[in-house]
Amino acid sequence: MIAPEAATKLATLLGTRFVTSDADRAQHGRNETYYPDTPPDAVAYPETTEEVSQIVRICAAHHCPVVAVGAATSLEGQHLATQGGVSLDMNRMNRVLAVNDEDLNVVVQPGLTRVALNEELRSTGLFFPVDPGADASLGGMTATRASGTTAVRYGTMRDNVLAMEAVMADGSIIRTGSKARKSSTGYDLAHLLVGSEGTLGIITELTLRLQGIPESTLAATCRFENVEDAVNCVILTIQSGLPMARIELLDHMMVRGFNAYANAGLPEKPHLFLEFHGTPTGTAEQAQSFREIADDFGATNWEQATTTEDRTALWAMRHKAHYASAALGKGKHLWPTDVCVPISQLATAVVQAQDDAVRHGLTSTIVGHVGDGNFHAGICVDPNDADEMARAESFSKALAETALRLGGTVSGEHGIGLGKQKYMQAEHGTALPFMRAIKAALDPQNILNPGKLLPPGD
Amino acid sequence: MIAPEAATKLATLLGTRFVTSDADRAQHGRNETYYPDTPPDAVAYPETTEEVSQIVRICAAHHCPVVAVGAATSLEGQHLATQGGVSLDMNRMNRVLAVNDEDLNVVVQPGLTRVALNEELRSTGLFFPVDPGADASLGGMTATRASGTTAVRYGTMRDNVLAMEAVMADGSIIRTGSKARKSSTGYDLAHLLVGSEGTLGIITELTLRLQGIPESTLAATCRFENVEDAVNCVILTIQSGLPMARIELLDHMMVRGFNAYANAGLPEKPHLFLEFHGTPTGTAEQAQSFREIADDFGATNWEQATTTEDRTALWAMRHKAHYASAALGKGKHLWPTDVCVPISQLATAVVQAQDDAVRHGLTSTIVGHVGDGNFHAGICVDPNDADEMARAESFSKALAETALRLGGTVSGEHGIGLGKQKYMQAEHGTALPFMRAIKAALDPQNILNPGKLLPPGD
Ligand SMILES: Cc1cc2nc3c(=O)[nH]c(=O)nc-3n(C[C@H](O)[C@H](O)[C@H](O)COP(=O)(O)OP(=O)(O)OC[C@H]3O[C@@H](n4cnc5c(N)ncnc54)[C@H](O)[C@@H]3O)c2cc1C
Ligand SMILES: Cc1cc2nc3c(=O)[nH]c(=O)nc-3n(C[C@H](O)[C@H](O)[C@H](O)COP(=O)(O)OP(=O)(O)OC[C@H]3O[C@@H](n4cnc5c(N)ncnc54)[C@H](O)[C@@H]3O)c2cc1C
Numbered sequence: 047m048i049a050p051e052a053a054t055k056l057a058t059l060l061g062t063r064f065v066t067s068d069a070d071r072a073q074h075g076r077n078e079t080y081y082p083d084t085p086p087d088a089v090a091y092p093e094t095t096e097e098v099s100q101i102v103r104i105c106a107a108h109h110c111p112v113v114a115v116g117a118a119t120s121l122e123g124q125h126l127a128t129q130g131g132v133s134l135d136m137n138r139m140n141r142v143l144a145v146n147d148e149d150l151n152v153v154v155q156p157g158l159t160r161v162a163l164n165e166e167l168r169s170t171g172l173f174f175p176v177d178p179g180a181d182a183s184l185g186g187m188t189a190t191r192a193s194g195t196t197a198v199r200y201g202t203m204r205d206n207v208l209a210m211e212a213v214m215a216d217g218s219i220i221r222t223g224s225k226a227r228k229s230s231t232g233y234d235l236a237h238l239l240v241g242s243e244g245t246l247g248i249i250t251e252l253t254l255r256l257q258g259i260p261e262s263t264l265a266a267t268c269r270f271e272n273v274e275d276a277v278n279c280v281i282l283t284i285q286s287g288l289p290m291a292r293i294e295l296l297d298h299m300m301v302r303g304f305n306a307y308a309n310a311g312l313p314e315k316p317h318l319f320l321e322f323h324g325t326p327t328g329t330a331e332q333a334q335s336f337r338e339i340a341d342d343f344g345a346t347n348w349e350q351a352t353t354t355e356d357r358t359a360l361w362a363m364r365h366k367a368h369y370a371s372a373a374l375g376k377g378k379h380l381w382p383t384d385v386c387v388p389i390s391q392l393a394t395a396v397v398q399a400q401d402d403a404v405r406h407g408l409t410s411t412i413v414g415h416v417g418d419g420n421f422h423a424g425i426c427v428d429p430n431d432a433d434e435m436a437r438a439e440s441f442s443k444a445l446a447e448t449a450l451r452l453g454g455t456v457s458g459e460h461g462i463g464l465g466k467q468k469y470m471q472a473e474h475g476t477a478l479p480f481m482r483a484i485k486a487a488l489d490p491q492n493i494l495n496p497g498k499l500l501p502p503g504d
Numbered sequence: 505m506i507a508p509e510a511a512t513k514l515a516t517l518l519g520t521r522f523v524t525s526d527a528d529r530a531q532h533g534r535n536e537t538y539y540p541d542t543p544p545d546a547v548a549y550p551e552t553t554e555e556v557s558q559i560v561r562i563c564a565a566h567h568c569p570v571v572a573v574g575a576a577t578s579l580e581g582q583h584l585a586t587q588g589g590v591s592l593d594m595n596r597m598n599r600v601l602a603v604n605d606e607d608l609n610v611v612v613q614p615g616l617t618r619v620a621l622n623e624e625l626r627s628t629g630l631f632f633p634v635d636p637g638a639d640a641s642l643g644g645m646t647a648t649r650a651s652g653t654t655a656v657r658y659g660t661m662r663d664n665v666l667a668m669e670a671v672m673a674d675g676s677i678i679r680t681g682s683k684a685r686k687s688s689t690g691y692d693l694a695h696l697l698v699g700s701e702g703t704l705g706i707i708t709e710l711t712l713r714l715q716g717i718p719e720s721t722l723a724a725t726c727r728f729e730n731v732e733d734a735v736n737c738v739i740l741t742i743q744s745g746l747p748m749a750r751i752e753l754l755d756h757m758m759v760r761g762f763n764a765y766a767n768a769g770l771p772e773k774p775h776l777f778l779e780f781h782g783t784p785t786g787t788a789e790q791a792q793s794f795r796e797i798a799d800d801f802g803a804t805n806w807e808q809a810t811t812t813e814d815r816t817a818l819w820a821m822r823h824k825a826h827y828a829s830a831a832l833g834k835g836k837h838l839w840p841t842d843v844c845v846p847i848s849q850l851a852t853a854v855v856q857a858q859d860d861a862v863r864h865g866l867t868s869t870i871v872g873h874v875g876d877g878n879f880h881a882g883i884c885v886d887p888n889d890a891d892e893m894a895r896a897e898s899f900s901k902a903l904a905e906t907a908l909r910l911g912g913t914v915s916g917e918h919g920i921g922l923g924k925q926k927y928m929q930a931e932h933g934t935a936l937p938f939m940r941a942i943k944a945a946l947d948p949q950n951i952l953n954p955g956k957l958l959p960p961g962d
Pocket of ligand 1: 184188
């Protein structure tokens with residue numbers, strides 16, 4: 047609940063950009079997965095940093111939760127206002143503020159999406175590489191420490207955020223990080239905010255690293271007889287130091303999903319989708335080195351996407367994995383999991399995941415940014431089927447435990463949100479109290495996205 | 505001062521590894537630059553994490569400062585126990601615990617030095633790339649967020665630390681980060697500790713990312729008529745996306761220093777020292793692309809280091825820049841500065857630095873990891889000459905202000921320690937109180953390296 051006095055102040059500040067209508071609230075209560083709808087009490091649409099600061103000050107004065115939301119594509123319910131309060135819709139702060147092409151960076155507002163950014167960069171010869179598939183906002187991507195298909199080459203949001211402006215829980219506006227490529231001046235607040243899921247501060251501006259569009263881009267696919275061969279091929283490729291730009295695994299179930307959803311017409315065998323970036327000689331050399339490795343694992347049906355259109359179509363299809371997985375469930379929701387293991391453990395983890403899905407009687411795909419040791423199982427669930435939900439929960443738990451047992455993490459990129467708090471103790475143990483101490487120090491009233499990331503305290 | 509009761513407990517715990525002799529104290533009070541000697545009250549030599557934890561618990565119970573020290577090569581007095589207490593010498597914790605060559609990572613104790621690590625890795629085909637020149641400890645490098653010559657290609661310690669074990673201010677032992685290549689599970693404590701200069705926790709174990717030794721390494725030098733041409737060549741090289749492994753600037757004064765210190769016999773003109781990593785075709789292609797750029801800036805005297813010995817000699821010389829700079833001062837101390845600017849501002853910053861040094865009547869070199877926009881002025885000073893020290897201070901201040909004005913940072917890699925606290929407010933402004941809040945939350949008694957990194961509070 048928002049105190050009436052707070053609502054009055056917010057309405058005075060924002061006019062028609064402070065909304066309590068059912069439609070706006072309902073829209074901000076939805077999510078892409080299986081979490082129940084949870085509309086906030088109100089929605090605020092700030093247009094400036096100063097407004098964000100004022101909103102947070104008002105909310106702080108009235109102990110009212112503030113939950114930032116970008117494109118609302120996060121997969122663990124991160125943007126849902128589960129304790130009520132204000133949904134802070136950042137989508138009107140979506141401008142490119144400066145393209146510093148000479149310094150290979152760009153300054154943007156957080157509501158800008160990655161696709162819109164790359165559209166704006168088109169004439170510069172530069173691009174922003176982090177690509178989670180969904181057209182997420184750059185603020186949301188920063189807040190979830192997102193990555194995706196190209197992280198194997200260009201890193202995650204952690205590696206690509208240079209600096210930011212943020213509004214803290216008391217309304218103060220800070221700048222942290224540097225436009226220089228590196229800095230050793232004090233605690234790295236910028237990278238503490240990366241991955242903090244809106245619980246430590248509201249990001250109001252970002253300076254992001256850019257990359258030159260490679261002279262040559264070569265995309266290809268190939269097929270394997272079984273998933274072990276596909277994964278072992280990935281492991282050896284990474285170990286050999288080949289600078290893959292993308293290396294994505296689709297298991298036979300995922301291929302079945304693409305066939306169902308997009309008439310992909312692919313044989314239901316494990317596939318790798320690949321991309322190489324470099325000079326023309328370089329990409330040819332890389333592809334050749336890769337094929338030598340792949341041959342040893344019995345890869346067949348090497349197909350190169352020769353035109354830009356073919357390449358775009360290939361990745362557009364890959365980016366529909368979420369919906370293609372759901373398609374196997376014929377109208378069910380998708381429960382997407384996300385684990386990441388040391389690369390040497392990847393075959394063990396993937397095979398275990400497949401077995402566990404079958405053992406739990408679930409329809410589930412596997413798709414992954416396997417060059418990082420990161421993969422997802424996409425489980426089809428009916429949230430009203432308590433038994434199926436329990437089996438999905440049990441499978442997801444088994445997967446998380448497998449990842450931890452193999453020295454990995456319960457989330458490579460989707461984050462904690464609501465769904466993975468239950469594993470925080472197992473993953474972080476004695477470090478967890480120090481995360482709590484940081485939250486308490488930076489947001490003593492617990493108004494920034496309360497109830498997310500950290501499990502309920504003792 | 506250490507309370508007698510604390511000293512008794514520490515002696516009981518460590519036996520002869522708890523030392524209060526003048527020799528040990530004096531040795532731990534020295535530094536490589538111009539800070540006055542400041543011996544600690546005692547030196548502790550732990551051998552295990554459990555011992556570190558016990559030491560910190562004892563010190564916490566008696567409000568006694570604990571200052572970790574690795575190789576003591578930090579350049580801003582970071583390791584000096586300026587408020588007394590225990591110097592925690594980490595050098596006995598110097599083992600390689602596991603080489604996970606399949607996962608391209610290694611687990612080490614913090615007292616191990618980077619040279620010793622690479623020695624141990626020799627047979628694996630892998631290497632640890634971060635190279636600050638000095639044979640620093642990996643714990644110290646992590647704590648200062650060190651980088652060096654190869655950061656332009658392989659990143660800084662921030663990019664190369666995957667996980668760590670640390671002892672916090674209350675003695676608890678935590679593990680943070682993951683052996684997987686990426687993770688999105690909560691606040692990034694590991695990277696908060698990177699660069700925290702021993703003020704938030706004592707690092708007792710590190711998991712570091714490794715790289716494959718490149719198939720081909722090509723080193724070279726070339727010469728320019730003036731420093732603008734050299735720097736503009738660097739700027740264009742970086743902007744063009746060439747994956748330089750090393751690109752180091754030496755100005756004419758630095759060359760003079762090498763001639764004085766090592767009989768380098770080089771003409772006193774600006775030089776670039778370069779390295780390319782890749783396949784044989786790749787490095788040849790890169791070198792060719794670089795030369796095309798360099799030609800446009802009038803580069804001459806291209807010389808390739810063809811043998812491994814030549815290459816080693818080249819970088820061994822480069823790594824003596826600190827002492828070669830000091831050599832120009834004939835027995836004086838060195839006051840090394842360190843700034844980093846956006847690459848487009850590098851020529852402005854370097855030229856300004858040279859002018860300012862002359863204007864201040866100082867003997868000063870410039871040497872830099874210029875591919876990152878990072879460079880150092882090495883000022884020869886006599887700490888007993890108050891006037892010269894004041895001029896050095898004024899020059900150093902001008903340089904810091906230039907860096908900030910150009911959108912950069914007052915330290916690219918050496919850190920804050922004692923010497924740069926005075927710029928923290930200018931660089932971080934409203935973010936500084938949040939750094940203080942984190943310090944207060946994690947080390948409420950202020951026993952971990954007190955008086956460093958954060959300027960005295962209000
Ligand atoms: C089809 C599909 C595919 C996906 N694939 C990937 C993938 O490959 N890799 C990957 O990493 N993710 C993937 N995701 C998940 C999702 O895209 C990412 O989590 C993304 O980063 C969320 O961005 P968003 O703008 O939608 O954020 P939201 O969902 O709007 O918010 C996410 C979190 O960020 C916070 N937040 C948002 N804006 C701000 C701000 N300005 N300041 C502070 N906090 C803020 C919110 O409070 C919330 O906690 C996928 C999602 C879908 C639907
Ligand atoms: C000739 C020379 C050249 C140099 N060139 C570079 C360069 O190119 N790039 C660069 O980045 N630096 C450079 N430096 C600086 C120096 O090498 C780095 O700062 C290095 O990281 C310090 O490591 P150390 O082991 O000597 O740390 P120390 O000096 O012993 O300590 C540094 C800081 O780290 C803390 N610390 C040490 N161990 C731990 C631990 N286990 N846990 C927690 N805190 C700890 C200390 O308390 C202190 O605050 C150079 C120094 C010299 C002398």
